[in-house]
Amino acid sequence: MGRHAPEPRSRNRPLKVYVTETERTALTEAARSAGLSVSDFLRRVGLGVQVRSILDQDHVHEVMRARADLGRVGGLLKMWLAERPGVGAPPRSVRALLDRIEAAQDEVRQKVRAL
Template sequence: MMTESPTRKGTTPIKVWVLPDEKGDIVNKAKSAGLSASAYLRNVGMGTPVTGIADKEAVMELVKINTDLGRIGGLLKMWLTNDEKLELEGHSSARLESVILAALRDTKAIQALLYQKASALKF
């Protein structure tokens, strides 16, 4: 015979007396963590780390930036290793060099953005 463990709804709640502005702060912090106020307070009370939705969104943004860097690097590599692409009809080697340098500058700018976003994350 399998015994069912009680659900939280079937147990006794803990009442916490707070001022209206304190309640608003708790509700806002819970929303930013993607939790109900009850779950947020339970996690804080039990010492469980509360991670916010903003952190998850920031990580996803970093993944997208890193993907863009990979694409740029892959395209640049393909372009440089393909002799047909290097033989631009009517374009000088100076023009080719300026295009490559511009691509490298863009890559460095994206790397700086990635570093900035990663440094702003708080774990």
């Protein structure tokens, strides 16, 4: 459905929706997780506007920060391999760890794209 432009603050026409207590709780929680009032949530859903959960967005940002941290660790390992190979740990072990970090980064990237 297309987006509907809001009318100038003339929202004085209530619309009754009969729900069970379970449905009321679910709608209230869904609105809260989207950072909206129940009225705004129902209006947007009813008009076909996609409502995104702010919790989901927070989780995506956390995952992206973790992916960036993995990248920094991988960068430090690469630098260590280039500047001090064999000091403190065998290069083969460090390269294996680096491969695991890169695989974890790829997995995080794929999961975020799937959201």
